[in-house]
Amino acid sequence: MLKQRSNALIDLRARIARLERGETDGGRYPSMPFDIPAIDAALPGGGLVSGAVHEVTGSAAGGFVSMLAGRADGPVLWCVMARSGADLYGPGLAAFGLDTDRLVIARCATAADMLWAMEEGLRDPGLAAVVGEPDRAVALTASRRLQLAAETGGGTGLVLRRGAGKGDLSPSAVFSRWQADSVPLLGLPDTARSSIGGTRWRLDLLRCRGGGGGMNKAWVVEWCDATRDLSLVSDIVDRPGAARERQRLAG
Amino acid sequence: MRRGKGNVWRDDPAAPVALVAETAGRIVVTAVSDAASAAGIAPEMALADARAVLPGLRTMPADPEADAALRAHILSWCGRYTPFAAPEGADGVWLDVTGCAHLFGGEQAMLDDLLTRLGKMGLRGRAALTGTPGAAWALSHYGEACSIVASESVRGSIAGLPVSALRLGAATAMGLTRLGLKRVGDLYALPRAPLTARFSGEVSLRLDQALGRVEEPISPRRPPPRYRVRLAFPDPIGLTDDIQAGLRRLLHELCERLGQAQRGCRQLDLTLFRVDGSLQTVSVGTSVPARDAAHLAKLFAERLGTLDAGFGVEAMVLAAPVTEPLGAVQIDSPASGRSKANRSAVDRRAKPASSSPTGDRGQKPASSSPTGDRRPKDSNISPLIDRLGNRLGFDRVVGLRPRESFLPEYAVETVPAAAGDGDVLWRPGPVRPLRLLARPERLDTLAAVPEDGPPAAFRWRRVQHRLQAAEGPERIAPEWWRLDPGWDGGARDYWRVEDETGRRFWLYREVRPRRDGTSRWFLHGLFA
Numbered sequence: 117m118l119k120q121r122s123n124a125l126i127d128l129r130a131r132i133a134r135l136e137r138g139e140t141d142g143g144r145y146p147s148m149p150f151d152i153p154a155i156d157a158a159l160p161g162g163g164l165v166s167g168a169v170h171e172v173t174g175s176a177a178g179g180f181v182s183m184l185a186g187r188a189d190g191p192v193l194w195c196v197m198a199r200s201g202a203d204l205y206g207p208g209l210a211a212f213g214l215d216t217d218r219l220v221i222a223r224c225a226t227a228a229d230m231l232w233a234m235e236e237g238l239r240d241p242g243l244a245a246v247v248g249e250p251d252r253a254v255a256l257t258a259s260r261r262l263q264l265a266a267e268t269g270g271g272t273g274l275v276l277r278r279g280a281g282k283g284d285l286s287p288s289a290v291f292s293r294w295q296a297d298s299v300p301l302l303g304l305p306d307t308a309r310s311s312i313g314g315t316r317w318r319l320d321l322l323r324c325r326g327g328g329g330g331m332n333k334a335w336v337v338e339w340c341d342a343t344r345d346l347s348l349v350s351d352i353v354d355r356p357g358a359a360r361e362r363q364r365l366a367g
Numbered sequence: 368m369r370r371g372k373g374n375v376w377r378d379d380p381a382a383p384v385a386l387v388a389e390t391a392g393r394i395v396v397t398a399v400s401d402a403a404s405a406a407g408i409a410p411e412m413a414l415a416d417a418r419a420v421l422p423g424l425r426t427m428p429a430d431p432e433a434d435a436a437l438r439a440h441i442l443s444w445c446g447r448y449t450p451f452a453a454p455e456g457a458d459g460v461w462l463d464v465t466g467c468a469h470l471f472g473g474e475q476a477m478l479d480d481l482l483t484r485l486g487k488m489g490l491r492g493r494a495a496l497t498g499t500p501g502a503a504w505a506l507s508h509y510g511e512a513c514s515i516v517a518s519e520s521v522r523g524s525i526a527g528l529p530v531s532a533l534r535l536g537a538a539t540a541m542g543l544t545r546l547g548l549k550r551v552g553d554l555y556a557l558p559r560a561p562l563t564a565r566f567s568g569e570v571s572l573r574l575d576q577a578l579g580r581v582e583e584p585i586s587p588r589r590p591p592p593r594y595r596v597r598l599a600f601p602d603p604i605g606l607t608d609d610i611q612a613g614l615r616r617l618l619h620e621l622c623e624r625l626g627q628a629q630r631g632c633r634q635l636d637l638t639l640f641r642v643d644g645s646l647q648t649v650s651v652g653t654s655v656p657a658r659d660a661a662h663l664a665k666l667f668a669e670r671l672g673t674l675d676a677g678f679g680v681e682a683m684v685l686a687a688p689v690t691e692p693l694g695a696v697q698i699d700s701p702a703s704g705r706s707k708a709n710r711s712a713v714d715r716r717a718k719p720a721s722s723s724p725t726g727d728r729g730q731k732p733a734s735s736s737p738t739g740d741r742r743p744k745d746s747n748i749s750p751l752i753d754r755l756g757n758r759l760g761f762d763r764v765v766g767l768r769p770r771e772s773f774l775p776e777y778a779v780e781t782v783p784a785a786a787g788d789g790d791v792l793w794r795p796g797p798v799r800p801l802r803l804l805a806r807p808e809r810l811d812t813l814a815a816v817p818e819d820g821p822p823a824a825f826r827w828r829r830v831q832h833r834l835q836a837a838e839g840p841e842r843i844a845p846e847w848w849r850l851d852p853g854w855d856g857g858a859r860d861y862w863r864v865e866d867e868t869g870r871r872f873w874l875y876r877e878v879r880p881r882r883d884g885t886s887r888w889f890l891h892g893l894f895a
Binding site: 175176177178179182191193198201202203204205206207208209210211212215216217219220221222223224225229232233236237240242243278297298299300312315316341 | 747748750751752754755758759763764765766767768769775778779784791793794798799800801802803804805835836837838863864865866867868869870871892893894895
């Protein structure tokens with residue numbers, strides 16, 4: 117018994133060490149490619165790694181996360197706070213590629229329930245993705261738990277923090293951090309304003325384990341409702357002019 | 368042994384009333400009030416005939432479910448007289464009052480009390496109390512409204528009743544009457560053999576039951592659930608771990624029995640009998656029938672913390688009050704090896720009946736294969752839904768399904784997560800937002816709004832948004848068959864707009880202007 121326990125301890129310690137070094141468990145789980153070479157190349161495993169938790173902030177985080185969950189092949193659990201005032205809307209989710217026949221929504225009353233539900237979902241190998249919308253930042257310990265649960269279950273965890281900016285990013289054990297902001301359509305003549313076309317996001321990969329330390333990657337992508345297709349609009353590499361370009365994009 | 372029997376029905380003395388039901392394409396009277404009965408209307412009469420007899424007859428549709436509910440209520444109410452209460456036929460109640468009458472001041476007082484209280488509930492009953500159920504039935508149906516007959520005089524008291532008082536089938540009663548045997552007393556002297564030869568033992572059995580020559584037990588009301596296991600401890604236990612261990616044993620036993628019956632439970636009640644005589648009960652539910660001991664133990668694990676063992680627990684009872692058929696195919700949970708062993712034992716038994724894919728399970732694990740393939744779409748997540756449902760509440764674990772409506776808030780239906788599957792097809796059409804506000808929120812439009820266009824800017828939740836682009840309008844008119852105060856404002860023109868930062872909103876304007884000529888703007892949805 118004691119020997120078993122010490123074995124388990126050794127196992128855990130090794131795993132924590134691996135985590136701290138920023139490795140995954142040797143590509144045990146496949147990744148979801150974006151099918152955009154510029155983005156996939158910046159990510160370890162050539163896509164969004166499954167069996168890991170990813171955090172998404174920004175003004176367009178909801179749409180981006182719906183799209184990611186829609187790309188996961190299998191049932192999706194989406195945990196929301198019960199009193200959010202704005203319910204997920206089926207046709208809108210379907211427009212981002214998340215069909216509701218494989219969506220389960222858990223309405224959690226408290227933040228503790230939310231974390232518990234996410235952890236349960238991530239640990240279940242039957243789920244392809246688990247989305248959580250906590251009303252405050254996930255603490256370091258909690259994020260570590262979620263990451264471990266995702267490694268056990270193999271699904272993709274997505275922590276959705278709407279409205280949160282770069283400023284309030286607390287330390288976290290998530291695998292990667294994204295910021296997705298909406299991008300206005302600019303430079304179109306007034307006559308084109310009667311149609312607002314596809315959805316554009318500016319994606320910032322703020323942090324990613326094993327993705328080349330400290331690199332700040334940014335892209336502008338466009339989602340087309342009709343074809344359910346994500347395409348690259350421009351590739352913003354972090355260079356001195358990037359800030360200016362961002363300003364220009366933000367109008 | 369003394370037994371009583373009551374016979375109750377709804378009663379409205381004021382007017383002739385009949386309950387009617389439609390059977391085989393015609394409307395038939397199922398029950399009548401006193402006044403209607405006096406006018407010659409009887410059950411099983413066609414309503415047309417009854418109306419011909421009594422044009423002023425008032426009718427109400429029969430409600431068998433409500434009747435059954437009322438009878439069930441009366442049954443539990445009869446628990447005040449005796450624990451042994453059982454239903455009889457459609458409208459009767461057996462009460463075994465052996466040793467109970469003295470608590471109410473004697474048999475007569477008890478029957479009076481029963482009938483008085485029933486009368487206060489608006490019901491009229493007939494009761495008979497005598498030594499055998501058969502005689503009690505005969506006296507309550509064919510004797511006086513309230514009769515008490517001592518065991519030794521049963522023979523004489525039912526002799527004068529018609530033979531149908533012996534609970535005989537209509538054909539048998541008719542046959543006896545044709546032979547001139549009209550009264551129960553006529554049968555007393557007859558030799559048994561020819562009677563049995565002619566009427567297949569029914570007559571002599573019923574006669575013997577009425578006269579107490581054959582025992583006829585009454586089984587108590589509320590039979591204990593069929594799937595119920597019990598564990599008693601020689602010494603009281605108090606530790607949560609011990610309770611958990613006991614629960615595991617009970618679950619194992621119960622699941623074994625459910626497996627043999629090819630059933631799964633939808634609800635499980637665990638009752639702890641504490642040494643001080645009090646009870647502690649905890650229930651868990653499942654979204655689909657289940658009988659996986661490990662999975663069910665997980666559901667309980669969340670709840671065991673709320674149990675208080677008090678001074679100790681001397682017995683535990685685990686019951687599955689709600690069970691449903693469950694073949695060998697369904698249960699597949701990502702549970703431990705132990706539960707898999709349990710299940711495969713069950714599956715092996717059940718296999719010849721159905722060609723289930725469970726046999727493959729050994730070779731192919733349910734989780735994603737290491738080759739990098741995506742996981743299978745049909746993976747079973749009902750155990751997860753059960754765990755979520757038991758902690759968050761089953762009404763909070765939901766799915767979204769389309770509904771036929773043009774109104775955005777009605778076009779989506781929230782269903783229990785477990786119920787729906789298969790194709791979900793959303794009506795193709797204009798783009799819809801990702802989130803819909805529970806209530807549309809009023810917007811302040813800052814500049815003058817053009818007659819047929821969106822405002823140039825609006826203020827929502829104290830933040831100003833300048834519009835960059837807009838798409839619309841899409842007019843949605845209220846559906847006249849829905850009474851929704853939210854749509855009192857009439858038709859709406861919806862716009863999909865984008866502000867200067869690229870955020871998108873779903874706005875609408877009430878088409879009908881208000882008295883001052885302006886029309887109000889609302890925000891109904893968000894695209895992020």
